[in-house]
Amino acid sequence: MKSKIQTEPNQKISNLVWFGSKPNQTNLNRSNLAYASELFREEHQARGLSTVSAAWGVGLIVGPAIGGYLAQPVEKYPQIFPKDSFWDKFPYFLPCFIISVLAFTVVIACIWIPETLHNHNGSEESKGDAEALENGSSKERTVQKNENLFMNWPLMSSIIAYSVFSLHDIAYHEVFSLWATSPLKLGGLNFTTDDVGDVLIISGVALCIYQFFIYPSVEKACGPIGFARITAIFSMPLLQSYPFIAMLSGITLYIVISIASILKNIMSETIQTGLFLIQNRVVEQHQRGAANGIAMTSMSLFKAIGPAAGGTM
Helix, strand or coil, rough: CCHHHHCCCCCCCHHHHHCCCCCCCCHHHHHHHHHHHHCCHHHHHHHHHHHHHHHHHHHHHHHHHHHHCCCCCHHCCCCCCCCCHHHHCCHHHHHHHHHHHHHHHHHHHHHHHCCCCCCCCCCHHHHHHHHHHCCCCCCHHCCCCCCCCCHHHHHHHHHHHHHHHHHHHHHHHHHHHHHHHHHHHHHHCCCHHHHHHHHHHHHHHHHHHHHHHHHHHHHHHHHHHHHHHHHHHHHHHHHCHHHHHHCHHHHHHHHHHHHHHHHHHHHHHHHHHHHHHHHHHHHCCCHHHHHHHHHHHHHHHHHHHHHHHHCCC
């Protein structure tokens, strides 16, 4: 039976944006995917889950941008933050404070998010079992309740692919800012933190436009997996071009690295959204929470390795 909470695609979108905008809260993001799959009917899930992954991706992009703009404010904005003040003693307090305020607003917003879990008492369950027995579907109900998710190969294969890609994605985000701010003699771009923030903000805006308006239509035409495969193939030569981009200079470098960053983040979110859709479509509705929990655990293990691996290499 379909959940009563399912609505039209334009409703409850704000809930997903609020909840998905916290990139450091991995468990919230995975819970949000299960929430979105409950909230939208299957024909609208591409739009719903693309909203979640867009919010997540924008958080990954805007988060470093906030740090780049607001870190060391005494050096960047001396007319507002005087030297030898509190801000000079704690140069990284301002971005941490701003992020904490945003996190607090998300907690407040959660008050108005409706619950999708429907608890039924014993009499309702007995009545449902009696109806199933009368309709000859009791065996099917038993199989659905006892199905082992670890034996669901479409689910497990998508989780494995997503976990490996999560390691790749988090390593990229770890390395990009370090590479961009490194001096030219080390193969970097010699960008300031403000320059990095500009590139990431541009990428975030482009990602929002793509996920909200372009991805749902393309997914309907190509399918989530087919489209994800295409973008995964093109992402490899894109990343291999980064060392050659470092040879550019001036406005040409700024334009090319901005385009490359936009394409990389669009491709990443395309792959993740496609895998999200598969993970939620290959299980029964009552198993989506557990399936996303397994995916979250696996993803967390790989993401724990990503920053260390990326920073070391």
